[in-house]
Amino acid sequence: MNAPPEDQLEQLKNLLFSEEIEKFETISEEFNDYERLEKKLEPILEKRIAELQADFPDQFGPVITKALKVQIKESQEEVIEVLSPIMGRLIKKYVQTEIAKLTESIDQRMRDLFSFKATLRRWIASLRGVSSAEIIVSELIPAKLQEVMVIENDSGLLIGRHSVSADSDPDLIAGMLTAIKAFVEDAYGKTGESLEQIEYETFTLYLQSFGSFYIVAAVSGVVDSAFKDELNDAVHAFAIELTRDKGYHKDETKMMSLMEQHFSLFSPLALPPASEDAVVKETASAR
Amino acid sequence: MQKKILLVGDFGVGKSSLVERYVNDRFSEEYKSTIGVVIQKKTVEVDGQSINLLIWDVAGSREIAEVPASYYLGSSGILYVFDISRPETWAGLPQRLATVREKAKYSSESDRLMVIANKSDLCNAEDLKEVLGQVSVKVDIVTSAKDSLNVDSAFTELARRILTE
Ligand SMILES: Nc1nc2c(ncn2[C@@H]2O[C@H](COP(=O)(O)OP(=O)(O)OP(=O)(O)O)[C@@H](O)[C@H]2O)c(=O)[nH]1
C-alpha cells in the first residue's frame, strides 16, 4: 500500500521546495541566534540612526515646535508667572527711556510754537534754566529724592542716612554700593576717575566723594537739570558742614538732625500752579 | 560699633555656606557660586560689647591676587577659608596669605587674619590630622558649615581679636 496522503504531501513538499526549506532554516537559525542577528543588523541600524540624527530637525522640528506652541498656549498663566518679573523690569526701563525721548520730541515741538503763551512759557522756562519739555515732563513724573546716605569710603560702613522709606536695609545697600564702586574704580579707575552715577531700574544714584566719605543720593522719576543742580548744591552744603565738624561721625542723632535739616525740605522746582489751560494740552493742540 | 570683615579663599570652599550658617542658620548642598561680593550682617556679643559685623563674602578665586585690592580697604578682620577635601585649595597657602596681608595692609604679626579649614564632615580624624600637617601654616579653626561645627566660634573669635587689637 502507498503511504497515507499526509506523508505523501510531505514528500512532495520536500521534493518541490527542498531549496527553499533549506534557505528558510538558515534564515530562521540566523534570526534566532541573537549574536548573529545583531551583527547583521548593526550596520543598518547605525546608518539609520545617523540619518535620523541628521534629518531630525527637518523631519520632527515642525511637529515639536507645533507641540510646544500648543503647550505654551495652554499654559499661559505659568508662562506669565515666569516672565513677569523680568518683563516688569524691562518695561519700567523702557518707559523711562521712552519718556526721555518724549522729552526731546516735546522740546522740538515747543520750539516750533509761535503762540504768545508758548513764547511766554518758554521765557519762564529759560529764566529758570530748564527746558520747556522738562517742565512738562517733570509735572508728569516728578523727580523725587528718595534717600541720602553718607558712607565711609574704604569700609563701606554707613555713617548717616536720610530716607523717605525705610523698607530696605541701609547697611547692606551701603556695603554693596561701596563694593560696586570699588569694583568699577578698580577696573576703570586707574586714571583717577570715580564712579559718579548708577542707573538702576527707575532710580538714579548720584555718588560724590568727599575725602574719607562719599554721599549717595537716590532719586526716582525723571531728573531734569534744575533738579540735579539743586540736589548738587544741597549735597555740597551738607558735605561742607559735615567735614567742618568730625563730631557728626560719632553722634548718630546729631548726624540725623543735620541730614534732616538739609534734605527734608528738599523739593524739586517749585512750579507755579498750572494756568487756565495745562501745558500739555496746549502742545497737543498746537500741532 | 560697626566692623567690616571679609571671607576670602578658593572657589567652592564654603565661604557663602559659612556666612549662611552663621547669619541664618541654614545650609544648602546646592552650589551657587558667588558673583562679585555679597554682604550680610550680624550682631555679635563679645565680652559684653556688641559689634555689628558687616560680612563681605567675596567671590572665590584661585589667584588671590585677583580680588580687587579695594575690597580689603577698611576691613577689620579676614577669614581665609580652604576646603580640607581639596588639596588645590590649600596649596601654596603661605604665599596666598602673604598676598592677603599685603593687600589688606595687615602687619605680619596681626592675628586678625584667621585661617579656616572647612568641610570637616568630609573626612575622618586621621585625614584631618594629615591635612593640617601638610598646609604649612597654623590653622586657627576647623569648621563644618554642613554640621554647624565651630561656625559661630570662628566669627566670634575674629570679633574678639578685632576688639583686642
Ligand atoms: N560637606 C560639606 N559641604 C559643604 C560645606 N560647606 C559648603 N559645602 C558645599 O560646598 C559647595 C560650595 O559652597 P559655597 O559656600 O557656595 O562655596 P564658596 O566658597 O562660597 O564658593 P564661591 O562663591 O564660588 O567662591 C556647596 O555645594 C556647599 O553645599 C561643609 O562644611 N561640608
Ligand SMILES: [Mg+2]
Ligand atoms: Mg560664595
